[in-house]
Amino acid sequence: MPRFLALALVLALALPLFFDQSWLLAYFAQTATLIVFALSYNLLLGDTGLLSFGHAVYSGLGAFAAAHVFNRYGVPLPLLPVIGGCAAMLVAIVFGAISTQRAGTAFAMITLGIGELVAACVWLVPGWFGGEGGVTIDRASGPSFFAWSFGPLREAYALIACWCVVAALAMFAFSRTPMCRLANAVRDNPARAAAIGFAPARVRFTMLVGSAFFAGIAGVLSLINVELVSSEGVGLARSTSVLVATVIGGTGAFFGPVIGAVLLTFFSVAVASVSAAWPMYLGLFFVWVVIAAPEGVAGLLRRDARSLCFGALGAMVWGVAVVVPVEALYAGRIDVRAWLIALPCALLGLWLARRTRAAR
Amino acid sequence: MLQWFCVSLLNGVSVGLLLFMLSAGLTLIFSMLGVLNFAHASFYMLGAYVGQALAAYGGFWFGLIVAPIVVGMAGALFERLLLRRVHARGALGQMLLTFGAAIVIGEGVKLAWGLGPLPAAIPPVLDGPLFTLYDASFARYRVFMMSIAVLMLGALWLVLRISKTGLVVRAALTHPATVETLGHDVPRVFTMVFAIGTALAALGGVIGAPLAVIEPAMADAMGPIVFVVVVIGGLGSLGGALVASLLIGCVQTFAVGASASAGSIAASLGVTLPPAWSALTVAQLAPVLPYLVLVAMLAARPRGLFGERTHDA
Numbered sequence: 001m002p003r004f005l006a007l008a009l010v011l012a013l014a015l016p017l018f019f020d021q022s023w024l025l026a027y028f029a030q031t032a033t034l035i036v037f038a039l040s041y042n043l044l045l046g047d048t049g050l051l052s053f054g055h056a057v058y059s060g061l062g063a064f065a066a067a068h069v070f071n072r073y074g075v076p077l078p079l080l081p082v083i084g085g086c087a088a089m090l091v092a093i094v095f096g097a098i099s100t101q102r103a104g105t106a107f108a109m110i111t112l113g114i115g116e117l118v119a120a121c122v123w124l125v126p127g128w129f130g131g132e133g134g135v136t137i138d139r140a141s142g143p144s145f146f147a148w149s150f151g152p153l154r155e156a157y158a159l160i161a162c163w164c165v166v167a168a169l170a171m172f173a174f175s176r177t178p179m180c181r182l183a184n185a186v187r188d189n190p191a192r193a194a195a196i197g198f199a200p201a202r203v204r205f206t207m208l209v210g211s212a213f214f215a216g217i218a219g220v221l222s223l224i225n226v227e228l229v230s231s232e233g234v235g236l237a238r239s240t241s242v243l244v245a246t247v248i249g250g251t252g253a254f255f256g257p258v259i260g261a262v263l264l265t266f267f268s269v270a271v272a273s274v275s276a277a278w279p280m281y282l283g284l285f286f287v288w289v290v291i292a293a294p295e296g297v298a299g300l301l302r303r304d305a306r307s308l309c310f311g312a313l314g315a316m317v318w319g320v321a322v323v324v325p326v327e328a329l330y331a332g333r334i335d336v337r338a339w340l341i342a343l344p345c346a347l348l349g350l351w352l353a354r355r356t357r358a359a360r
Numbered sequence: 361m362l363q364w365f366c367v368s369l370l371n372g373v374s375v376g377l378l379l380f381m382l383s384a385g386l387t388l389i390f391s392m393l394g395v396l397n398f399a400h401a402s403f404y405m406l407g408a409y410v411g412q413a414l415a416a417y418g419g420f421w422f423g424l425i426v427a428p429i430v431v432g433m434a435g436a437l438f439e440r441l442l443l444r445r446v447h448a449r450g451a452l453g454q455m456l457l458t459f460g461a462a463i464v465i466g467e468g469v470k471l472a473w474g475l476g477p478l479p480a481a482i483p484p485v486l487d488g489p490l491f492t493l494y495d496a497s498f499a500r501y502r503v504f505m506m507s508i509a510v511l512m513l514g515a516l517w518l519v520l521r522i523s524k525t526g527l528v529v530r531a532a533l534t535h536p537a538t539v540e541t542l543g544h545d546v547p548r549v550f551t552m553v554f555a556i557g558t559a560l561a562a563l564g565g566v567i568g569a570p571l572a573v574i575e576p577a578m579a580d581a582m583g584p585i586v587f588v589v590v591v592i593g594g595l596g597s598l599g600g601a602l603v604a605s606l607l608i609g610c611v612q613t614f615a616v617g618a619s620a621s622a623g624s625i626a627a628s629l630g631v632t633l634p635p636a637w638s639a640l641t642v643a644q645l646a647p648v649l650p651y652l653v654l655v656a657m658l659a660a661r662p663r664g665l666f667g668e669r670t671h672d673a
Contacts, residue, residue, distance in 0.1 A: 049452065051452055051455060051456070098655060098658050098659050099658075101658070101662040102658075102662055104451055104452075105390070105395075105396045105451055105455065105595065106591060106595055108396070108455060109396065109587045109588075109590070109591045109595075110591065110654070110658060112584055112587055113584065113587070113588050113591065113650075113651045113654040113655070114651070114655065116584045116651050117648060117651035117652065117654075117655065120647050120648045120651070121648060124640060124644060124645070124648065236580070236584075240459075243459075247456060277467070277471065279463065279466075279467050280464065280467035280468070280471060282463070283460055283463030283464040283466075283467055284464055286456075286459075286460040286463065287442070287457065287460035287461065287464060290446065290453060290456045290457045290460055291442060291445055291446060291457065294446075294449060294453060326471065329471055329472070330471065
């Protein structure tokens with residue numbers, strides 16, 4: 001299954017190179033960036049059990065550092081993600097020394113505080129962070145790589161896709177190392193891990209630094225795609241979007257975050273273009289995943305066919321029950337017909353949920 | 361100087377008490393259910409909106425009393441119908457659920473009341489200055505706010521200390537299994553505590569709204585500060601939350617009024633800063649200061665002011 005998914009991912013990433021539509025390339029580049037970002041986030045959430053609300057700090061600051069290095073020293077563009085990753089690691093060494101002293105709830109709150117601190121500092125020092133406009137690069141200005149200048153989006157996308165595959169492979173290899181198994185042990189039973197001689201805080205710190213490296217790579221991939229890094233890149237909104245993508249995809253399987261990233265970018269482009277209520281649907285879907293499918297979409301796919309059918313049907317019925325009244329509310333009129341559709345659907349959804357639980 | 365100090369201190373204490381109304385509920389919920397309610401600031405915002413809507417219907421006092429009840433019931437429903445279903449899965453699932461609830465409440469507020477800011481009216485009785493202190497007037501509304509906060513928290517403390525319900529709640533905090541064996545319905549106590557915590561947050565929203573505007577971003581502005589307060593005070597410690605609330609309230613108010621700059625402070629310490637940094641005034645740094653205090657506190661004392669030593673270290 002993982003091998004099949006990996007092949008599908010590589011083929012899908014290669015697809016837009018043959019069409020050469022700029023919107024398609026930009027969309028796929030965004031997806032590839034979020035895939036790397038979500039996979040790096042899952043090294044924390046899935047493997048170490050650390051819920052972070054400040055992961056964008058590492059990707060954003062890595063991208064800022066890479067943008068400055070690129071503008072000042074003219075580093076070849078294909079090597080830029082490494083620089084961003086190393087810068088993010090340095091940031092993680094500083095902040096991680098504070099945050100990884102604690103786990104669980106306290107860790108989540110500390111990362112939230114650090115995230116807000118960095119986001120506020122970006123506004124305080126406009127000289128380095130570029131204030132409102134951010135820091136821009138011209139990706140064609142670096143030394144060219146054989147015949148490629150990376151000016152056209154197609155060449156830049158090829159670079160992003162290659163880095164996406166390389167980073168995903170590296171993270172897959174990392175998730176099979178003894179280090180990652182230790183992180184799993186710290187997640188499941190920190191007292192026991194400490195008893196056999198591995199300090200949990202140290203393991204958490206190492207995992208955070210490793211995860212920050214890949215987050216920095218993701219930040220630079222986004223920088224290569226849009227040629228801009230601004231205060232949004234370190235903000236809370238970006239941190240929460242990667243959290244949502246990872247949880248929706250599923251933290252239990254390695255490929256879960258990939259599915260989540262693909263779904264989130266697809267729906268954020270497709271649904272946001274037709275409905276203003278898109279964040280509402282995302283929030284409700286997130287709540288549904290947390291309650292009804294804690295293993296995420298990847299976990300749903302692994303269930304047997306019968307409960308999968310029930311689950312899909314239930315989700316669809318709930319979807320109708322939610323979408324109809326929300327759209328009616330947004331349109332500014334509360335219609336009796338909307339409730340006539342929504343209420344039976346909600347009741348049917350409740351009944352289906354009960355059936356599924358009874359069947360399990 | 362003395363005048364500025366006194367007024368800033370009073371303002372700081374009033375902001376701190378407002379913060380404590382939120383952090384008290386958050387701390388109670390955390391120590392009881394083991395979950396840091398990420399949607400707490402959203403219930404605060406919901407309280408402000410519902411209070412405004414009710415005030416337009418039946419006057420300020422009607423909104424002040426009814427809005428916390430309405431939001432508290434919404435909180436109870438949330439705990440009973442959703443949060444309880446993920447309780448067995450541990451802190452991570454619960455925190456994710458409350459995070460999702462924060463998104464949904466934030467979007468729901470936009471759906472129901474629109475994106476624009478709403479004004480919050482102050483009743484004429486509470487408008488105007490109450491007293492002047494060294495030629496500076498102090499607003500009547502702030503005194504009202506402080507007294508409501510002190511009254512509510514005093515009542516909460518009394519209920520927890522004296523009444524039998526309070527005894528059950530305090531026992532359920534530390535020994536839920538034993539309390540259940542003695543025949544008390546611990547899950548119902550959980551629901552009640554969650555309802556009271558969210559009602560307190562909503563009350564904070566109703567009385568805090570006239571100091572700012574009611575807008576969909578108010579939860580995002582308030583939430584991180586309240587979490588900072590709770591972590592600085594030590595997770596699960598009510599006394600710590602009180603001290604940290606007053607500390608953060610005063611730090612923010614004093615910083616806004618201060619005229620020193622980072623460069624002059626660094627110069628008095630014998631350090632020179634790069635020009636980009638030294639031009640920053642303390643007033644500009646005010647939004648960052650709570651987080652700086654948080655980082656400094658955690659570097660020095662990872663468990664917070666009055667927090668207990670945890671097992672995850």
